[in-house]
Amino acid sequence: MSDVKVLLKRCPNVIFLFAGLVVLFAVICPPFLSLGNLANLVLQGSVLLIVSLGMTLIMLGNMIDLSVGCLMSLSGMVAAMILAKGGGTFSAILFGILIGLASGLFVGLLVAKLHFPSFIATFGMMGIFEGISLFSNEGSSVYWPKSAFNFVGSGMLFQVPFPIWVAAALFIVVYVLLYRTPFGANTYALGGHEEGLRLAGVNVRRQKVLIFMTSGMLASMAGLVLASRIASGHPTVGIGYEFEAIASCVIGGTTFFGGRGGIMGTLFGVLIITLLRNGLNLMGYSTPYQYCAIGIILVVGITLNSIYQR
Amino acid sequence: MSQSKVISRLILLLGLSLLLSLVSPSFTRFDNLVNVVRQAAILNILGIGMTLVILTGGIDLSNGAVLALSSCVSAIYMKSGGSFGVGILIALAIGLACGLINGWMVARIFVPPFVITYAMMFFARGLAYIALKGQIMYGFSKEFRFLGAGHLFGIPTPILLSGAALLVFYFFLKYTPFGADIYALGSDEESSRLSGVKTGRRLILVYALSGFLSAFAGVVYTSRLNAAEPVIGESFPLDAIAAVVIGGTALEGGQGGMVGTMIGALIITVIINGMNLLRVPSLLQSFILGSVILIMIASQYFSGRLKGLPSFLKPLAMKGGET
Numbered sequence: 231m232s233d234v235k236v237l238l239k240r241c242p243n244v245i246f247l248f249a250g251l252v253v254l255f256a257v258i259c260p261p262f263l264s265l266g267n268l269a270n271l272v273l274q275g276s277v278l279l280i281v282s283l284g285m286t287l288i289m290l291g292n293m294i295d296l297s298v299g300c301l302m303s304l305s306g307m308v309a310a311m312i313l314a315k316g317g318g319t320f321s322a323i324l325f326g327i328l329i330g331l332a333s334g335l336f337v338g339l340l341v342a343k344l345h346f347p348s349f350i351a352t353f354g355m356m357g358i359f360e361g362i363s364l365f366s367n368e369g370s371s372v373y374w375p376k377s378a379f380n381f382v383g384s385g386m387l388f389q390v391p392f393p394i395w396v397a398a399a400l401f402i403v404v405y406v407l408l409y410r411t412p413f414g415a416n417t418y419a420l421g422g423h424e425e426g427l428r429l430a431g432v433n434v435r436r437q438k439v440l441i442f443m444t445s446g447m448l449a450s451m452a453g454l455v456l457a458s459r460i461a462s463g464h465p466t467v468g469i470g471y472e473f474e475a476i477a478s479c480v481i482g483g484t485t486f487f488g489g490r491g492g493i494m495g496t497l498f499g500v501l502i503i504t505l506l507r508n509g510l511n512l513m514g515y516s517t518p519y520q521y522c523a524i525g526i527i528l529v530v531g532i533t534l535n536s537i538y539q540r
Numbered sequence: 541m542s543q544s545k546v547i548s549r550l551i552l553l554l555g556l557s558l559l560l561s562l563v564s565p566s567f568t569r570f571d572n573l574v575n576v577v578r579q580a581a582i583l584n585i586l587g588i589g590m591t592l593v594i595l596t597g598g599i600d601l602s603n604g605a606v607l608a609l610s611s612c613v614s615a616i617y618m619k620s621g622g623s624f625g626v627g628i629l630i631a632l633a634i635g636l637a638c639g640l641i642n643g644w645m646v647a648r649i650f651v652p653p654f655v656i657t658y659a660m661m662f663f664a665r666g667l668a669y670i671a672l673k674g675q676i677m678y679g680f681s682k683e684f685r686f687l688g689a690g691h692l693f694g695i696p697t698p699i700l701l702s703g704a705a706l707l708v709f710y711f712f713l714k715y716t717p718f719g720a721d722i723y724a725l726g727s728d729e730e731s732s733r734l735s736g737v738k739t740g741r742r743l744i745l746v747y748a749l750s751g752f753l754s755a756f757a758g759v760v761y762t763s764r765l766n767a768a769e770p771v772i773g774e775s776f777p778l779d780a781i782a783a784v785v786i787g788g789t790a791l792e793g794g795q796g797g798m799v800g801t802m803i804g805a806l807i808i809t810v811i812i813n814g815m816n817l818l819r820v821p822s823l824l825q826s827f828i829l830g831s832v833i834l835i836m837i838a839s840q841y842f843s844g845r846l847k848g849l850p851s852f853l854k855p856l857a858m859k860g861g862e863t
Binding site: 279294296353354355363367368476477514517519520521522533 | 770
């Protein structure tokens with residue numbers, strides 16, 4: 231409970247914004263409050279939550295990862311191609327996640343060992359991932375014969391869609407990782423004062439690589455869930471998720487200067503972004519409107535964060 | 541930009557062209573070469589803005605989207621019967637406005653440049669879609685077409701426009717106090733602020749110029765394509781950053797310049813052109829450009845260790861200004 235209190239203290243604007251949006255949409259667009267739509271909303275949010283957890287770790291460490299969206303597409307494509315070639319569900323998931331870990335390792339080494347600015351390293355990787363996933367099936371989607379893999383995205387467990395279980399489980403794992411282990415404390419310290427962490431005898435490079443690997447793994451898991459939900463590997467399906475993930479973190483109070491924020495805020499940030507998209511969708515506003523709205527909210531969130539900190 | 545760095549990049553450009561002309565003879569056909577330079581002209585205009593921003597230690601990921609937004613809105617105006625002069629002014633004003641917002645957020649709210657320009661990218665492209673509602677605007681007046689597809693004294697206009705922009709900003713950087721401030725700001729923001737430079741205003745100016753130049757490139761681009769649609773320019777941030785980085789401008793800011801970027805734009809265009817001629821699937825284009833960026837930055841790092849390189853190659857791999 232104490233974390234909820236901390237959250238309430240730290241960024242009340244998040245909860246007000248959340249409540250405000252719920253009331254607003256409920257008034258403007260009554261179907262919004264239907265049980266079916268609310269369930270759908272949580273389902274939509276689950277993929278975004280998985281990516282955003284990784285993005286929170288990255289941003290707490292004072293870095294950024296623009297490549298997660300394209301990494302999601304890529305791992306979905308890889309899993310789909312394995313399934314389409316007759317591979318098993320297990321190997322599809324394994325290789326999908328391995329792609330995420332490998333890319334996290336690579337980006338982490340670029341940033342930690344070669345001192346690339348993280349945004350440019352991941353921006354370059356974004357192009358690379360996009361190129362590979364487009365090229366791997368000549369720009370078109372990959373479909374597979376129905377298999378156990380479809381359960382990941384569209385199955386039900388105890389009346390609750392499976393992606394929600396995955397997101398909840400990963401949330402708990404990252405929560406424990408962040409608040410109950412040295413890894414978490416080091417992540418906050420890395421963003422708060424990198425030199426201090428180094429002087430305290432922590433291997434800063436290894437910490438950065440580990441953060442990128444965790445984030446890459448989470449992004450590829452999100453990509454797998456998404457691919458399974460749309461029952462195909464689509465080469466550009468993940469584009470834009472990095473933007474939504476960054477927006478979720480910022481709205482949740484995680485700043486771009488590291489060391490501040492946390493995943494409770496990110497949870498609310500994800501809910502707000504999903505709520506916004508869902509509500510605008512119901513009112514008939516298409517994706518471009520939604521991205522404009524997210525852009526505005528992102529800028530407002532950044533401005534509020536920076537005002538609160540002064 | 542030291543002379544040896546310029547020369548090393550010219551060697552790279554010539555080497556690439558030579559290689560390409562051996563592998564694919566149609567590369568050296570006159571019309572193909574003119575085409576390459578004309579394409580590079582637009583990239584060069586974007587590259588000028590990107591160079592200014594990167595010199596201050598920032599980045600502008602929104603140039604492609606700002607280009608699309610300004611082109612689309614001015615296209616709507618011109619197609620609804622407006623004159624092309626006002627249409628161009630509208631485009632430039634939109635670019636300037638987007639750039640001002642970017643700059644203001646960077647300088648006054650202290651938002652990291654890649655974040656606000658990334659948000660601007662989604663915002664501007666979203667607006668472009670909303671403005672055009674999925675249509676494509678095509679078929680512009682002859683006067684407007686002159687900017688992108690016309691010739692003046694036998695030279696394609698985009699090349700002249702790009703050359704003019706290059707000259708203006710070359711002198712702007714080299715011989716005005718603004719230029720000196722931009723370099724100072726990039727190498728050490730704090731000390732240049734303490735020595736009396738109004739760093740905030742300079743930053744706003746730089747981002748505004750980048751937005752303005754994106755819109756300018758957009759006008760030329762729309763005029764050449766004879767069409768405007770919301771998806772144009774999606775690869776431009778990647779292309780422009782690659783051109784600037786290949787041109788020897790350091791991402792940390794404070795080192796580099798316009799001449800390098802011009803050669804960088806030519807190199808990138810030759811690479812893209814070569815990929816087309818060799819029938820490398822265009823789907824791989826972003827893969828190759830992303831790799832080029834990472835390799836160029838990695839080479840800056842490794843250059844400190846590679847002692848055995850021939851001296852004319854060394855500056856290519858060297859961190860800017862260390863010559």
